[in-house]
Amino acid sequence: MPDTPRRWWRTLRVRVTALVTVAVAAALAVASVVLVLTMRGTLIGEVRQTAEAEVARVAAELEQGRTPTEGEWSAVSGFTMIQVRDEQGRLLAELPEPAAEAAAERPAVPDADGGDAAERRAADADASPGPAADELVVAERTVTTPDGVLTVVAASRIGPAAHGVDLVVNALMVAAPLLTLFVAVLAWFAVDRSLRPIEAVRRRAEAISHANLGERLPQAATGDEVERLTATLNAMLDRLDAGARRQREFVSDASHELRTPLAAMRAEIEVARAHGTASGWRATADRLLADHRRIERLTGDLLLLARFDDGSVARRAEPVRLDELVAGELAALTRAEAAASLRPVQVRGVPAELARLVRNLLDNADRYSAGRVAVTLAAEPGSEPGAGTAVLTVDDDGPGIPPDQRERVFDRFYRLDGSRDRSSGGTGLGLALARRIARAHDGDVVVAAAPLGGARFTVRLPAAD
Incomplete structure (x- = not known):
């Protein structure tokens, strides 16, 4: 199947850079809007507070019957104007008094009848109105004075404050795109540098195949996620290498074990055909039948081991009286005298597999014993209820079994020297199967020296209530 062509916009480098750039751009946009709105609100609020303070000050003077003099208006901001009107809305005072040349530029304050004082003065002087005024913030207060009810109105222009906000907006319009571009370039190089070790691992992994599973990926001691990923992949390669090695050994051993009885059967047939007599064919048939049984048992063991290697095979566990199962398998002892001590114990497992485990151990003991085999079954209590x-x-x-070979006897097709060899009739798979079955039931099988002088095989399985 040809490789799918890589599109540059689908690479992780491009996607991460684009994601970071979009996120930064969105964050800058939101922050800019919040900044401008906050700044505008703050500045306009200050202008409003100034107008309200001037109105309060003038109103307090008028309530006391005093009219502020020109000197008392020196504190008034240059863009704030105060007017005093009577009940009919007529303009009584305007402070500070505008100069003639600046009259057209002062704020236009609405009066009571909808016009404004500036327009009224312009009409009275037969002059045209000045340019449009800035947006105003107006504050007013009605007070009772010795001269009657008066209204104090203060108008402040927000033009200077708006100008400051405009400067900030213009600066953000330039700075935000530049900052976004800088972040995009920085993210590109940062992602590129971070992905270089991964690319090196990918190229090395692409070169590893079944023929060179012994090679490993380059692992840099950086302490980051890339190092942990490389370590995990190397551990996976170790398992694959070990599994492939076991598979090769298994195939080699299985072919050798199968070839031996087949060669013997062929030799028997050829000898009988060349030199046999009619009376000798029965003995030949008996030997061929024994070899056939050996092949049948070997292939059965191989199939069972393959089943355990395939973890996807469904296994139905059920309560099993282990003492009854062991008692039923004691008939497998044909050479040795058995001494059994079996306490009632219940476990949970697959009965056929547990029977195979017990049968293999008994068959092994019967084959290599001098004449006596002892079988005991008991239950050990656990530290918690139901954990026996x-x-x-x-x-x-x-x-x-010598101590240095007590673990190797559980390997497939492994045989000890001396009496434990192929001539004894074993396939070399019985103990391997026994351990696999025990571990499949959350238990184990170990070997040690027996009080009788031979080998003691101990099986431990979780007891069931």
Whole structure:
């Protein structure tokens, strides 16, 4: 299947850079809007407070019957104007008094009848009105004075404040895109640098195949996610390498084990055909039948091991009386005398598999014993309720197993020297199957020296209530 062509806009580098750029641009846009709105609100609020303060000050003077003099208006802001009107809305005073040349530029304050004082003065002087005034913030207060009810109106222009906001907006219009571009370039180079080790790992992984599973990915001691990913992939390669090696060994051993009885059967047939007599064919048939049974048992063991290797195979566990199962398998002892001590113990598992485990251990003890086999079954209490353990021991009085080979006897097709060889009739898979079955039931099988002088195989399985 040809590789799918890579599109540059689908690469992780482009996607991460685009995501970061869009996120920064959105954040800058939101922050800019919030900044401008906050600044505008603050500045206009200050202008409004100034107008209200001037109105309050003048109103307080008028309530006391005093009219502020020109000197008392020096504190009035240059863009704030105060007017005093009577009940009919007539303009009584305007402070500070505008100069003639600046009359057209002062704020236009609405009067009571909808016009404004500036327009009225312009009409009275037969002059045209000045240019449009800035937006105003107006504050007013009606007070009772010795001269009657008066209204104090203060108007402040927000033009200077708006001008400051405009400067900030113009600055943000330039700075925000430049900052976004800078972040995009920075993100591009940062992502590119971060992905370089991953690209090196990818190229190395692409070169590893079944023929060179012993090679490993380059792992830099950076302490980051890339190092952990590389370590995980190398551990996976270790498992794949070990599995492939076991598979090769298994295939080689299985072919050798199958070839041996087949060669023997062929030799028997050829000898019988060339030199046999009619009376000798029965003995030949018996030997061929024994070899056939050996092949049948070997292929059965291989299929069962393959089933355990395939973790997807469904297994139905159920309560099993282990003492009854062991008692039923004692008939497998044909050479040795058995001494059994079986306590009632219940476990949970697959009965056929547990029977195969017990049968293999008993068959192994019977094959290599000198004449005696002891079988015991008991239950050990656990530290918590319902956490007990079923313990099955099978002892023989045979040659035993050296300590340095007690783990290797559970390997497939492994045989000890001396009496434990192929001539004894074993396939070399019985103990391997026993351990696999025990571990599939959350237990284990170990071997040690037996009190009888031979080997003791101990099986531990979780007990069931």
